[in-house]
Amino acid sequence: MTVADLRRTRSGTTPQRWWKARGAIIAYAFIAPYVVLFLAFRIGPAIFGTFLSLAEYGLAGDITFVGLDNFSRLFNDPIFWNALKVTVLYTVIAIPLTVAISIGMAVLCNRTLRGMSAYRAVFFLPVVTSSVMSGIVWVWILGEEGPLNWLLTSVGLPAVPWLNHDIVVLLSLAVVSAWTHFGYDMLILLAGMLAIPTEYYEAAEVDGANAWERFRHITLPLLKPALFFVIVLEIIRSFQVFDTIYVMTGGGPVRSSYSLTFMIYDQGFGYFEFGYASAAGVVLLVITLAVSLVQRRLMRGGTT
Amino acid sequence: MSAPVNLDETLERSTAQAPRATSAGRAGRRGRRRRPRWIHVPLVVLAFATAFPFYAMVVLALQPGKPIDLPGSLLPSNISFDAFSAALGSDRTAGWAWNSAVYSIVSVVLVLLLASMAGYAFAKKRFFGREVIFWVFVATMMIPGHLTLIPLFITISELNGLDTMWGLIVPTLANAQAMFLMRQFIQEIPDELIDAARIDGAGELRIYWSIILPQTKPIMATLGTFVFLWHWNDFLWPLVSMRSPENYVLTVGLNSIQEQNVPLATVMAAAAVTFVPTLLVFLFLQRFFVRGVMMSGLK
Secondary structure, eight states: OHHHHHHHHHHHHHOOOOTTTHHHHHHHHHHHHHHHHHHIIHHHHHHHHHHTEEEOOOTOOOOOEEEEEHHHHTTTHHHHHHHHHHHHHHHHHHHHHEEEEEEOOOOOHHHOOOOHHHHHHHHHHHSSSHHHHHHHOOOOOOSTTSSHHHHHTTTOOOOOOTSSOOOOOHHHHHHHHHHHHHHHHHHHHHHHHTOOHHHHHHHHHTTTTOOOHHHIIIIITHHHHHHHHHHHHHHHHHTOOOHHHHHHTTTOSSTTOOOOHHHHHIIIIOOHHHHHHHHHHHHHHHHHHHHHHHHHHHHHHOOO | OOHHHHHHHHHHHHHHHHHHHHHHOOOOOOOOEEOOOOGGHHHHHHHEEEHHHHHHHHHHTTTTOOOOTGGGSSSSSSSOOOHHHHHHHHHHHHHHHHHHHHHHHHHHHHHHHHHHHHHHHHOOOOOOHHHHHHHHHHGGGGHHHHHHHHHHHHHHHHHOOOOOOHHHHHHGOOOOOHHHHHHHHHHTOOHHHHHHHHHHTOOOHHHHIIIIIHHHHHHHHHHHHHHHHHHHHHHHHHHOOOOOOGGOOHHHHHHHHHHOOOOHHHHHHHHHHHHHHHHHHHHHHHHHHHHHEEEEEEE
């Protein structure tokens, strides 16, 4: 009989009702603050937000039920389709960029070297930086007469309107996002790499595999779970990007970086259209849930 | 939002693996393979590239009133701290920094207290609905913050909490990740420890306070660091809930002076000031992880 079995029989022979058990009442007292907080500030608002998407909220605080009006307005609104396009485009640019940089950095950092912890610390620094601070500095770096354009023009290349062109602005935001996140993703991948037994590499080396072949046939396949996790994380992050857009572009130029989250904020707190903004919020929720669901499916498919 | 949690695990995993990697490296050095020195070249270049925005921020803050001239501005000859005194001297910035500090520190204390209490109950107590409540909590991590932003704004405004510190702090305390991590950690504490305390006549509160809490120190330090950084850098919720300029937190205030006609050097100085606590906490975090490795080595 294992310990687990013993425990099960022990608890099985106590005919006490849960609400009478002294431990249970104390347990409820211990979780009570969290339950109240979650009901009031997580679960409640999620339900309230979904309800608001079916309603109109007057400035006096009056709520009128309008059915699916907000959604039909949303699906006929070019601003919404543009926001969705911007969000998807941004995601498509940001993810390969961030993931590629993270893998490269992880490979580079996956070795014992004097000073490696210092390098890793520097690479990790942007992760803990406030998005407002990095946004402000990057606006200067990417500015028309900023150091990046100075570098380009001094080697004879034309200056690029990093923040003033409809597609380039998304690339610029993706670069800032990659700078911010690669240290984090790199650590996840690094942990995945450290878990790969060194014997595999030794065996491959004996067989005459070069560095690229070892990476391609050992590291990459065994890194799949970590890589997958990083990609899903980046998808969710990209769909919820807000701070850098707010600080760096304000959705511009001419709504070129007007993402779905920026639309929710703008409709809600720019125009005080709470119902309409909540409808866009529900779309964001549906997308997030769909991504997580696909992730679950793929994870399950991967492990069996 | 889910970021801090996984980071902990990763760092702990990677540092836990470190001794093995080191011994492998040593074996390598002794034996067949020599580690190439040239690898320092790309690492140094990339480290400089990564650190450039921080460098640019500080360098620009040190040259107030001078027109920007590249590359000269990046290698300043005469520096002045006027922009820093301009940024720090205004009552506004000092007030914003105070607000950020209160927001972050009070949140850390309350989140750690509440999360450890709930985590303890979920890990060690048997009660009706335990699994359901726990997983509902965890599932709320999937709800995007932008969906709940407007309902939260309405709720807090109905409670007259807009523009108040409690209205800013309280909604952020429902931290599912913290509770989840606490529960995972407390599950590992042996039941015998609790049983022994109970036999010795310790009450429930005493068991929580003198047996459980001291055991959670490592996770408290990690979680506390991440909760602090998350609140210190938080932008969207303070932006909508703290409406009047004297109540801004530092991130919102920094953004507001960027939008006004304030000299670039002053903006950069304020940005650098925002960054200082982050840097200090980050350095502390690094040290904490080193200690964590040493502790796991002793076990």
